[in-house]
Amino acid sequence: MAEIRFENISKTFNEDRVVKNISLTIKDGSFTVLVGPSGCGKSTILRMLAGFEKQTEGDIWIGDKLVNDLSPSKRDIAMVFQNYALYPTMTVKGNIEFGLTNRKVPKKEREQLVGEIAGIVGLTEHLNKKPDKLSGGQRQRVALARAMVKKPKVFILDEPLSNLDAKLRTQMRTELIQLHEKLGTTFVYVTHDQVEAMSMGDEIIILNHGVVQQKAAPIDVYENPGNIFAAEFIGQPPMNVFERSAFAGTLDGLPEEAHYIGFRPEHAGISSTSASVPHTIELESEILALETLGAETIYKVKNRIGVMNIRSFAAPLPKNASCFVTIPFEKLYPFGADKTAGPGLDLSVKKEAALNGVD
Amino acid sequence: MKTPSIFKAVNGLGLLLLFIIFAMPFVWMASTAFKTLGETLTFPPVWIPETLQWENFTQAWNSGPFLKYFFNSVIVTLFILILQFATIIPAAYAFARYNFPLKNFFFALTMICLMIPSQLIFLPVYLNLSSWGILDTIWGLILPFVTSAFGIFLLRQSFMQVPEELLEAARLDDATEWQIIRKIMLPLAKPVLVTLALFSFIAHWNDYFWPLVMTTTDTARTLPLGIAMLRQVEGGASWNIVMAGNLLLVLPILVIFFFAQRHIIRAFVYTGVK
Ligand SMILES: Nc1ncnc2c1ncn2[C@@H]1O[C@H](COP(=O)(O)OP(=O)(O)OP(=O)(O)O)[C@@H](O)[C@H]1O
Ligand SMILES: [Mg+2]
Numbered sequence: 001m002a003e004i005r006f007e008n009i010s011k012t013f014n015e016d017r018v019v020k021n022i023s024l025t026i027k028d029g030s031f032t033v034l035v036g037p038s039g040c041g042k043s044t045i046l047r048m049l050a051g052f053e054k055q056t057e058g059d060i061w062i063g064d065k066l067v068n069d070l071s072p073s074k075r076d077i078a079m080v081f082q083n084y085a086l087y088p089t090m091t092v093k094g095n096i097e098f099g100l101t102n103r104k105v106p107k108k109e110r111e112q113l114v115g116e117i118a119g120i121v122g123l124t125e126h127l128n129k130k131p132d133k134l135s136g137g138q139r140q141r142v143a144l145a146r147a148m149v150k151k152p153k154v155f156i157l158d159e160p161l162s163n164l165d166a167k168l169r170t171q172m173r174t175e176l177i178q179l180h181e182k183l184g185t186t187f188v189y190v191t192h193d194q195v196e197a198m199s200m201g202d203e204i205i206i207l208n209h210g211v212v213q214q215k216a217a218p219i220d221v222y223e224n225p226g227n228i229f230a231a232e233f234i235g236q237p238p239m240n241v242f243e244r245s246a247f248a249g250t251l252d253g254l255p256e257e258a259h260y261i262g263f264r265p266e267h268a269g270i271s272s273t274s275a276s277v278p279h280t281i282e283l284e285s286e287i288l289a290l291e292t293l294g295a296e297t298i299y300k301v302k303n304r305i306g307v308m309n310i311r312s313f314a315a316p317l318p319k320n321a322s323c324f325v326t327i328p329f330e331k332l333y334p335f336g337a338d339k340t341a342g343p344g345l346d347l348s349v350k351k352e353a354a355l356n357g358v359d
Numbered sequence: 360m361k362t363p364s365i366f367k368a369v370n371g372l373g374l375l376l377l378f379i380i381f382a383m384p385f386v387w388m389a390s391t392a393f394k395t396l397g398e399t400l401t402f403p404p405v406w407i408p409e410t411l412q413w414e415n416f417t418q419a420w421n422s423g424p425f426l427k428y429f430f431n432s433v434i435v436t437l438f439i440l441i442l443q444f445a446t447i448i449p450a451a452y453a454f455a456r457y458n459f460p461l462k463n464f465f466f467a468l469t470m471i472c473l474m475i476p477s478q479l480i481f482l483p484v485y486l487n488l489s490s491w492g493i494l495d496t497i498w499g500l501i502l503p504f505v506t507s508a509f510g511i512f513l514l515r516q517s518f519m520q521v522p523e524e525l526l527e528a529a530r531l532d533d534a535t536e537w538q539i540i541r542k543i544m545l546p547l548a549k550p551v552l553v554t555l556a557l558f559s560f561i562a563h564w565n566d567y568f569w570p571l572v573m574t575t576t577d578t579a580r581t582l583p584l585g586i587a588m589l590r591q592v593e594g595g596a597s598w599n600i601v602m603a604g605n606l607l608l609v610l611p612i613l614v615i616f617f618f619a620q621r622h623i624i625r626a627f628v629y630t631g632v633k
Binding site: 071077089090098099102 | 522524525527528529530531532533534535538542543546547
């Protein structure tokens with residue numbers, strides 16, 4: 001059990017500042033997900049936490065220990081790697097046991113621990129196989145077992161599911177969540193998959209270019225994105241964001257500070273007939289393209305504001321048809337000049353005033 | 360229909376030719392080793408001796424202190440093998456996995472060693488060993504070969520292919536660097552290690568030049584020298600005895616080859632992949 005603190009952490013790889021002055025607290029026992037596009041520094045942050053990479057500046061605390069100068073094995077952490085990194089010449093048992101053997105844990109205790117963990121992850125009948133004889137999911141479990149057997153204070157997982165097929169990934173997702181509940185240990189989990197982040201984390205840290213964009217619970221990230229990047233990163237398709245000027249004539253009386261206005265594709269409605277609903281923007285639009293996914297349909301439409309994505313659960317409309325897109329006023333997200341959502345940008349207080357501008 | 364069969368025939372013929380070129384000297388050696396002295400001199404040559412002259416082998420063996428030569432050879436090759444591994448493994452690991460000042464410079468230096476023919480440096484090495492007073496000793500035969508640039512190069516290649524995460528996982532598992540080498544790197548590099556061991560063994564078991572330069576008495580002479588000296592006994596060369604000695608010399612290599620074949624092929628496939 002341990003809280004993790006990053007204090008003003010920066011990392012520079014030959015001139016290249018990859019992580020920029022990050023300060024973070026990861027709560028004890030939380031399942032914290034670091035998410036962000038490729039190359040944003042997620043792995044670098046994990047590797048600094050694990051001790052494989054030394055930060056250029058700043059302090060890292062695990063629990064009440066300053067770990068800046070501690071070697072990886074002294075940090076009381078365990079890591080699950082993206083490609084599993086199982087020892088190919090050892091059996092499953094050998095893999096799980098390796099750390100214990102190196103720590104000179106007596107054989108009897110070792111046997112017992114390995115047996116116990118193998119039971120938990122369902123590997124008991126595979127203990128004597130080599131990793132290359134296992135399926136992807138089983139290898140993943142070996143990697144988990146190897147991490148668990150050391151009873152670390154912190155689990156570090158770097159995209160552990162990205163090598164699995166979609167079905168297995170969903171299954172392992174659930175298993176990992178249950179495992180976290182059972183162990184109650186701090187999990188730090190890296191992914192670039194926002195669905196994974198939303199479904200697994202109890203806290204999400206969104207990163208871009210080595211800077212934290214937002215840190216909040218998944219539902220908060222969704223409902224109150226801290227800035228345009230977070231708004232566009234979480235959600236599929238991403239939030240539609242337009243400059244204020246696009247709304248000229250459509251939406252007057254916007255607060256001064258609102259330089260950008262966004263709304264989520266699933267919050268807008270689409271229909272073939274006009275129905276002037278109060279508190280709603282209605283836009284006559286043309287359907288450019290649509291993706292029918294069964295339960296839902298994703299449209300790309302064009303109207304006087306611009307090109308936008310609309311996600312609808314109603315029966316699909318024909319392509320190239322003209323239609324009406326409605327956006328409830330309360331679902332609009334304003335952002336400031338610096339692309340962040342901040343105080344003074346609450347649209348609801350000016351709701352009535354702005355409503356008068358709806359044509 | 361026609362072309363492929365012609366092609367096949369040409370191909371087969373080519374292979375046969377190659378086989379003959381490679382096998383001929385060997386078969387000739389084996390055949391001569393069982394001949395009488397008279398049979399070695401007849402023309403046209405006979406391939407299969409009338410009766411197998413097994414006593415050629417005892418005669419070869421007894422015409423000098425061959426037990427001594429044999430032991431010298433075993434000790435020299437074995438020590439070279441062990442010491443080479445003791446130096447190659449850490450060096451290859453360091454070159455593959457560490458960053459240290461002047462790493463590239465030292466690696467370039469190692470590669471240069473690979474390119475200099477040994478005949479070029481034998482004189483300074485000889486003088487060096489002479490100043491240490493170990494000429495005509497076993498150590499004089501061993502010390503110049505305690506490491507191998509080729510070995511470092513080949514093993515480094517193989518170590519570099521091991522993914523970094525594997526080492527990181529092992530470090531998290533409290534493994535020392537030595538344990539990482541022994542439990543992870545070496546098992547993965549096994550085909551390369553077998554190849555290196557074979558190369559080293561063959562090269563030094565058969566080595567003629569360096570023992571010839573180094574030794575002046577029987578105390579440190581090795582088998583190849585002993586066999587070569589068979590030619591000088593009894594005035595004219597009795598080729599049947601020389602060939603019997605040669606056959607004895609290559610026998611251990613043949614045996615090892617026979618058992619290690621699978622590994623050798625794998626090693627070449629392995630190094631050829633990347
Ligand atoms: N050892 C290194 N030397 C130089 N640059 C590095 C090194 N490791 C990472 N980088 C750079 O740091 C940046 C962040 O890399 P990092 O691996 O942390 O990204 P990531 O967020 O994990 O991306 P991905 O989702 O693709 O795994 C990249 O631009 C990468 O090129
Ligand atoms: Mg990464």
